[in-house]
Amino acid sequence: MTAPAIIPPRGLADRLTTLFWRHPRLLLSLLIAPPLLWLGVVYLGSLAALLLQSFYSIDEFSGLIVHEFTLKTYGELLRPSNADVILRTLGMAIAVTIASAFIAFPIAYFAARYAKGRWKAAFYLGIMLPLWSSYLVKVYAWKLILAKEGILTWATEATHTSWLLNAALSLPGVGGNSLSTSYIGTFLTFTYVWLPFMILPMQASLERVPNSMLEAAADLGATARQTFRTVVLPLAMPGIVAGSIFTFSLTLGDYIIPQIIGTSASFIGMAVYQLQGTAGNIPLAAAFAVVPIVIMLIYLSLAKRAGAFDAL
Amino acid sequence: MTSAVEFQAVSRHFGATKAVDAVDLTIAEGAFFAMLGPSGSGKTTCLRLISGFEKPTSGQIRIFGEDVSAVPPHLRHVNTVFQDYALFPHMNVRDNVAYGLMVKGMARTPRYAKAEDMLALVHLDGYGDRKPAQLSGGQRQRVALARALVNEPRVLLLDEPLGALDLKLREAMQDELKSLQKRLGITFVFVTHDQSEALSMADSLAVFNNGRIAQIGTPTDIYAHPKTRFVADFVGSSNVLPPALTQSLGGPTKWSSLRPEALHPAPFGPITGTVTALRYLGAGHRVTVTTQGQDIAAHLPSGTATPQVGSQMTLTFDPAALHVMDEA
């Protein structure tokens, strides 16, 4: 007796497997339909709702929302006090991103090129550990560090460098009564809190630069500085941009840190929070919320034009 | 005539591992020199010692008579074609080739002109605007070559330059590299684990084993007169015969080697055994005959009658073909 060439299907599972084998797209669409639905409805849907709200306006007298399409609310954003909020947030986001990039690069570079085995584990632990503790705890801790009668003041007194601290605090615009009530304090805390989000993508992109690429540059006569400028930096750029997207957008959207540390002057997130509450000015809150999205889009297109994604 | 590269008792140890161990080596100027060996034999480390990416643990390296112990890679008149080509993915082909000139501060117009010359040299005229990702493996190889040659090195190092190419392309590139070297007249040092590549391309070669040079000489010399079992075995799939068998075949009580091509089927002969394997090679067959517990391979050219596996077979050879080695 010869065995049949085809094993008969043993049940529903076999039949389904056969069906999927014959129509691979069916399986694919079944697998991605739920997440796509989630993305489409919940994610993009809420964004669309937000966008829609921003085209409504609030009636000056009754305080009721007028459900008519208008650009009046966006015009409100240009009022000096609102434009202040946007520029203040933007300036902070830029400063935090630049500082993070400068601090993160050497750390990421060391981790990607030199740290091995146990050192690498220590690196990841060191970077991730602050992320595991509550964000609020870190912010409150920084408040204590930066307070007028805090650790930093004490340290500068002990090392006779108070003049340095006082000089920083007397800077016009960014200074203040103490670090914790000045823009410098807000900046320091932001930079600390978002730094891991800059280091990790940077390190990942640096790790992808093969050693032979650096050797090739040196082999062709490039000094260390030239190698860095012409090879390492362009190849690390996608990671730097990815990291800066994090630090930039996280700073744009945060409303906790500037509430706890700084001059109490509003950032975009705080303004949204205050406007959507009892104030009921949902249109203006929505318009404010659209600002970071627009800024990010502009930022990404500029980065693309500058060739940040060429090495992808 | 000064030698292009000279190693004097050079060692490179990584902890307990002796990657390169007391190597003496002289590479003549204008030579096409091959470093052949299995992976981990120390040949690549030797190449990196020449380029400067490794520093010797002890010993002295001279390039054109100059001690280069204290000279970093970017100041050596030596360029490398890397195994993975290491082309810069964010630059186009022209900028890749012109890189060596760019870091020296050459203006854009002359450096692009020279880059185009180099691209023409490797038959890639008109590819300047492409990105490396848009090229085939063979084309990338040529770009890497052009990039390394643009600085007019006195020694060109090639690390497994053809390893990633398919057979056909590899053979074409072998010829091309050879003629390029003749035309430029500079010293080529290349590393390979492919013995046929080494034999066909090099003027002279060094066979590496365990961080040491097992034998150094011309390809014919090494192929015909391997000094050790390892060399005989690694360079061409030779039959390596133990001392007892060598003696029974009329030689001294020493290890010997016998090329498969030297063995022919005959009605009478010194070797008789059972056919245990038969392999078709296109241009003939390779037959394995087992005698006294030893496998002996013989090459049967096309047209020769092929035996059945399991049958008895007798082989004969020209006694001059039996190469006796120094190893007892």
Added chain:
Amino acid sequence: MQKIKLMGTAALCLAVATSPVVAQVTAVGDSEGQVNIVAWAGYIERGESDPAFDWVTKFEAASGCKVNVKTANTSDEMVALMNEGGFDLVTASGDASLRLIAGKRVQPINIDLIPSWSTVDERLKNASWHTVDGVHYGVPYMWGPNVLMYNTEVFKEAPTSWNVVFEPMDLPDGKPNAGRVQAYDGPIHIADAAQYLMFHKPELGITSPYELNEDQYKAALDLLRVQRTIVGRYWHDAFIQMDDFKNEGVVASGSWPFQVGLLAADSPIASTIPQEGATGWADTTMMHVDSANPNCAYKWMEHSLASNLQSDLSVWFGANPAVLAACTDGRGMQTAEGCTANGLDNFDKIRFWTTPIANCSQGEGACVPYYRWVSDYIGVIGGR
């Protein structure tokens, strides 16, 4: 969206007044087994935060009503939860209570079924934030002033005016107040400025700090712009403010009795209500119109007025009980001195928090509505 529509309260109030009153409960029957309450954090304690403060466990045993508490953080959240339904009671503040009445989310209370109603502070019985046209929509729970907290080492005597936090000056220790005073980080603080102006600039004609016409409003903002120059950081979190008094060298600020009580324990801190008076808040326990557990709800409302509960609550929160006996009868932890410290005697000086709306006692659309308070206060803090 719902809550915004509800902001035109005045018109809706009228609608409530003319519509027939929802049927009241006429008798308290057997326990339904549970009662669901929306409350501020710390308002309904069952000894989990501090074993000494527990006014739920015994009630549950005696009434057979299990108490389920849903904590809300803002008045908006409370209104939203009540709109959703599924709750019996809510501890609503003055800015939420009228909205709930106007939206018909709460029902009138039959005070005859609450024996302890007679013990309620007379000043609260007919308060406008829960009694509309003589109909009671809840029982008072607690109230408190926004006091002036100060450092007793700097102020040997209590400051008599809010001017120490509104205008640049040298404090009694000879150093300027710039950077050493704080203000509340919420648009409601505009009302504090208006109250200050009510006293010092009567020519503005301010009658209520929550009903400001354009001129009065502008004067308040101008005062706040002056304040911005002396305030380093505004406070919005009670614990951060306490930290600022300890570590930031802050010596005076508007605050709540809650912070004063906690700080006074180990720091040279005291509080006062200056001559201008103060703003404050008053909360009411209100009953959902569709309450599924009316009997337990009535039992809780009665229980909430027990003098020992009121006494402990006022100590716990640093506020004033709705039942005056709680200060004196010794059934709880509160004492007459404690009540005085919490500002019990200053009821008349206090302007209770209500949501500013456009249609106010000055006329239709005469007042600046709350949403503008929000955006303008953002501007003021931003230095505009």
